Amino acid sequence: MREFAFELRLCARLEREYPIVARQLGTSVRAAGGRIVDVVCLTRGPEFDARVALTPETIPAAVVEADVGVGRWRRVTDVFDAAPARARDLADRGVAAGFLERERKNGHAVVSRSARYPDWIGDVVGIENKPDLASPGDLMSQVRHDVSLGVLDFAILATESYVTRAHLNRLPPEIGVWRVDFDAGDPIEVVREPERLDSSGWGIEPGERRPGRCDVAPVAPAEKARQRLRVAERAYGKGWRTDGLPACANATRGCEAGVDSLPFCEYEGRLVDAASECGPDCPGYVPGDAPATDPDAERAARSAWEPNASSARRQSGLDRWS
Ligand code: SF4
Structure with a gap:
């Protein structure tokens, strides 16, 4: 629970620095769910504002990569490299996200893009939370995975512990280190800056571990680029907030100024x-009654995310289909 509370408070703070902050996102290419990064922050790419204006939802990577253009209608089953049921599902998700428009022409469902997909992703920064370095868990394998695979641009360890020279020497040199004290005026002390990872080249993904050996798999730059897109889109659509506050008289709002959606408990004295x-x-x-909060409104007020982007287009597309 200490790590969960640490993570939420850190996200609330990082939202002051980064336009998009999200929690618990998978970065593995080969092993679904293999490496879950605690916090992912995005920086602005050249067309960031165009992505904000597009849709507040996650656009699936398969939809972004679909061979269809703006105003160029193609049959759903021809657009996606997938079985018909899967193609229809992807079309549904693209329409729901507001990125695809759907019509029926000559008895066939056809789609086109509602907009060009922008070049919006800047740096992808991953943060591993280990409040107590005396209980590091899988820290070393997690950070080695980040450095070796290179889906992230930067990887950082965040802790409340005092960081010794021995700690720093054990970590790969690319890993940045933050010491976090939420009671301090400036809660993040940069103990060591992260080094940029090779996110555009080949990567090596560590796999299953067995006594005396660890499987590895090479990952091509195109696969990494696709995973970066997937991570960035998930981060954009998901954010970091939890779903509402508990329906309990001991639940109160927040412990960070301006952030009402943090689930604080008076009985436990913590998040x-x-x-x-x-x-x-x-x-x-x-x-x-659960304390009244509006996580979406709060996120919109405190970050670059725009919940109403393209809502008219998306709604008209859904209406037309129903
Ligand atoms: S006392 Fe706290 S932890 Fe227990 S149900 Fe209520 S809010 Fe949740």
Whole structure:
């Protein structure tokens, strides 16, 4: 729970520095769910504002890469390199995201792009949270994965612990280190700057570990680029906030100025993970109304994310199809 609370508070702080902040995103190319990065921050690429104006939703990578242009209608089953049911599902997701428009022509479902996909992704910064370095868990394999694969541009360890020279020497030199003290005026002390990773070249992805050996797989630049796109789109659509606050009289809003959506519990005296901790089984549970919060409005006010982008186009597309 300490790491969960640390992560939420760190995200709230990082939202002051980065236009997009998200939590718990997979960066593995070969092993789905293999490496989950705690926090991902994006910087602005050259056409960042065009992405903001496009849609607030995640656009699936397969939809971005679909062979279809603006005003160039093609059959759904020809656009996606997938079985018909999967192609229709991808078309649904592209339309729901507002990136594809769909019509019926000559008895066939056809799609076209509603807009050109912009060059919007700047740097992808990954942060691994280990509040207590005395309990590092899989830290070394996690940061080695980040450095070896290179889907991220920068990888950083964030901790509340005092960072010794021995800690720094054990970490790969590319890994940056932050010491975080939320009670300090400036809570992030940069102990070591990260070095830029080779996100455009070949990568090596560590795989299954067995006694005395670790499987590895080469990853081509195009595969990494696709995964970067997937990570950036997930970050843009998902953000970092949890789903509402617990319906409990002990739940209150926040412990960070201007951030009402942090789930603080008066009984526990800390941030809680409502999904796993809250409910009648909790000894401090007192039935009550969840404190009113509007995570989307808060995110819109504090970040570059625009919840109403392209909503008219998206709605008209859905109406036309129904
Ligand atoms: S259910 Fe328990 S953990 Fe959740 S807010 Fe209530 S007292 Fe706190």
